[in-house]
Amino acid sequence: xxxxxxxxxxxxxxxxxxxxxxxxxxxxxxxxxxxxxxxxxxxxxxxxxxxxxxxxxxxxxxxxxxxxxxxxxxxxxxxxxxxxxxxxxxxxxxxxxxxxxxxxxxxxxxxxxxxxxxxxxxxxxxxxxxxxxxxxxxxxxxxxxxxxxxxxxxxxxxxxxxxxxxxxxxxxxxxxxxxxxxxxxxxxxxxxxxxxxxxxxxxxxxxxxxxxxxxxxxxxxxxxxxxxxxxxxxxxxxxxxxxxxxxxxxxxxxxxxxxxxxxxxxxxxxxxxxxxxxxxxxxxxxxxxxxxxxxxxxxxxxxxxxxxxxxxxxxxxxxxxxxxxxxxxxxxxxxxxxxxxxxxxxxxxxxxxxxxxxxxxxxxxxxxxxxxxxxxxxxxxxxxxxxxxxxxxxxx
Numbered sequence: 001x002x003x004x005x006x007x008x009x010x011x012x013x014x015x016x017x018x019x020x021x022x023x024x025x026x027x028x029x030x031x032x033x034x035x036x037x038x039x040x041x042x043x044x045x046x047x048x049x050x051x052x053x054x055x056x057x058x059x060x061x062x063x064x065x066x067x068x069x070x071x072x073x074x075x076x077x078x079x080x081x082x083x084x085x086x087x088x089x090x091x092x093x094x095x096x097x098x099x100x101x102x103x104x105x106x107x108x109x110x111x112x113x114x115x116x117x118x119x120x121x122x123x124x125x126x127x128x129x130x131x132x133x134x135x136x137x138x139x140x141x142x143x144x145x146x147x148x149x150x151x152x153x154x155x156x157x158x159x160x161x162x163x164x165x166x167x168x169x170x171x172x173x174x175x176x177x178x179x180x181x182x183x184x185x186x187x188x189x190x191x192x193x194x195x196x197x198x199x200x201x202x203x204x205x206x207x208x209x210x211x212x213x214x215x216x217x218x219x220x221x222x223x224x225x226x227x228x229x230x231x232x233x234x235x236x237x238x239x240x241x242x243x244x245x246x247x248x249x250x251x252x253x254x255x256x257x258x259x260x261x262x263x264x265x266x267x268x269x270x271x272x273x274x275x276x277x278x279x280x281x282x283x284x285x286x287x288x289x290x291x292x293x294x295x296x297x298x299x300x301x302x303x304x305x306x307x308x309x310x311x312x313x314x315x316x317x318x319x320x321x322x323x324x325x326x327x328x329x330x331x332x333x334x335x336x337x338x339x340x341x342x343x344x345x346x347x348x349x350x351x352x353x354x355x356x357x358x359x360x361x362x363x364x365x366x367x368x369x370x371x372x373x374x375x376x377x378x379x380x381x382x383x384x385x386x387x388x389x390x391x392x393x394x395x396x
Contacts, residue, residue, distance in 0.1 A: 040209070040227050041194035049202035049236030053080050067097040071110045075117065076203060082239035082271050084296050087303060090114040098127070105131055112139055118303040119330060121147050145176060148333045154180055167193045168204075171211050181364030183219040190215070206236035210244070217244065218365065222251050237265070243273045250280065259283055272296055276311045286315060297323065302330050309339055317346035328356070334363040338371035345374060354379035361388060370394075 056077045063069035071090055078086035094114035097107040112127035116139070124143055128136045141160075144153035154176040161173035170193035177186040190212045197208070213228025226248035232241040242265050249258035262278045265271075272292035278284030293308040305327040312320035321343035328336045337356050344353035353375040360372035361384070370392055376385035 039224050040231055041191055041212075043194060043197055043205055043208070044200050046200040046202045046205045046235055049206065049234075052202050052236065053077075056080070067093050068106050068110055071097075071114060075113065078117065079240075080203075080236065080238045081269050082273070083269065084299055087118050087300055091118060098130075102130075105135060109135065109139065112136075116143060116146070118300050119146075119305075120302055121331060145179070146333075147331045150176070150179060150333070165196065167196045167208065170196065171208060174215065175211050178215045178218050179364065181366075183215060186215045202236040206232045206238055206241060208232075209235065210238070210241045213241075213244070217248070218367075220366070222248050226252065239265075239269075239271050239273065243277065246274070246277045250277070255281065272311070273307060290315060301326060305330070306336060306339060309343060313343060313346050317343060317348075321347045321349065321352065334360060334365060334368040338363070338368040341371045341375045345378065350375070350378040354381070366392065 056073055059073045060070060060077065063073060071093055074086050074090050074093070077083070078090065091114050094107075094111040097104070098111045101107045108127050108130035112124045112131070115121075115124040115127060121143060124139075128139055128143070131139075137156075138160075141153050141156045144150070144156070154173075157169070157173040157176045161169045170189050174186040174189040174193065177183075177189070193208070193212075197205075209228050209232035213225045213232065216222075216228065217225035226245065229241050229245035229248060232238070233245050242261065246258050246261050246265075249255075249261065258277075259281050262274055262281055262283050265274045266278065266284070270288075270292065272289055272295075275284045275292050276289040279286050279289055289311065293304070293311055296304040297308045301323075305323040309320045309323035309327060312323065321340070324336070324340040324343040328340050330336075337360055340356050341353045341360070344350070344356075357372050357375040357379075360368045363369050363372070369388060373385055373388045373392060373394075376382075376388060
């Protein structure tokens with residue numbers, strides 16, 4: 001159950017953005033207040049993360065005739081490596097399971113989780129209709145957060161964290177607070193969550209550190225986020241934490257360290273998010289990253305439209321805009337809307353940028369408001385742009 005709970009949280013992690021957040025944060029942000037040292041909580045020792053990852057192949061093979069367990073382990077491996085084939089397998093296995101056992105609640109839960117993982121949120125909600133409400137609560141919250149019903153999901157996460165306080169529920173809640181721009185509250189919960197940790201699987205520890213680091217990344221404190229990502233990567237080098245760590249190193253001009261990390265990761269698996277990070281470092285070529293993203297998007301467009309669109313911003317802005325629009329149609333959340341704005345501006349289509357900008361004027365994240373300001377400045381709405389600039393602290 002814990003494995004699926006974390007897997008559900010990782011679905012919304014991917015939906016919150018990725019290591020390209022610097023693309024929507026070009027405006028100087030006020031320096032955050034220094035947090036008391038040590039900022040990164042020290043958790044206990046955990047088993048070797050690489051050894052845990054090596055064991056996943058065997059676990060998946062052993063459970064070939066048990067779709068529930070097989071889906072859980074496939075989810076873990078997909079989270080760790082981000083391989084397209086694992087996502088496709090989850091979709092296929094879950095479809096076969098519900099076809100064979102249409103009255104099985106666990107089968108429909110597995111189907112929902114598989115479809116959520118590949119961002120087929122409409123299909124996931126349809127699958128949840130076959131699940132009793134008491135068993136669908138967490139999945140419903142995750143879907144609400146992923147698809148833009150965040151006032152509702154945050155209230156639900158607060159209730160769960162209050163009634164069932166543990167490191168997972170508190171971490172899910174603080175991640176929701178960060179999405180709402182309530183960073184002080186989110187940071188205050190990190191040591192509380194850490195103090196409740198009793199179990200020590202590397203998957204869980206890596207997830208904790210990654211989620212906690214995301215709070216600092218979203219508030220613009222790259223240095224502190226980098227420290228969390230380093231610890232997450234040390235516990236278990238999952239693809240998302242690796243990408244965020246590499247981006248933090250690049251942002252902090254630690255080029256040699258970034259090159260080493262990207263090169264070592266590519267030796268294990270050439271994931272497109274790592275291939276693209278290797279381009280500015282001179283480690284990989286644009287065409288290789290493009291081919292990799294094209295393969296992922298062609299196979300599972302809903303799952304990877306947002307990630308690929310951010311890559312295409314500087315490579316092919318028109319393609320970026322096309323993908324960003326598909327992503328926004330699938331999930332109307334501020335980061336998806338601001339991605340459309342950025343892609344439209346990159347494609348010199350200010351009308352397209354301004355057509356989606358209004359809901360961003362009061363967005364909780366500074367990055368999204370800054371994207372809105374850029375759009376307003378291009379489409380003749382000078383007074384609105386001036387008001388937003390004052391809000392952002394970049395105007396008179």
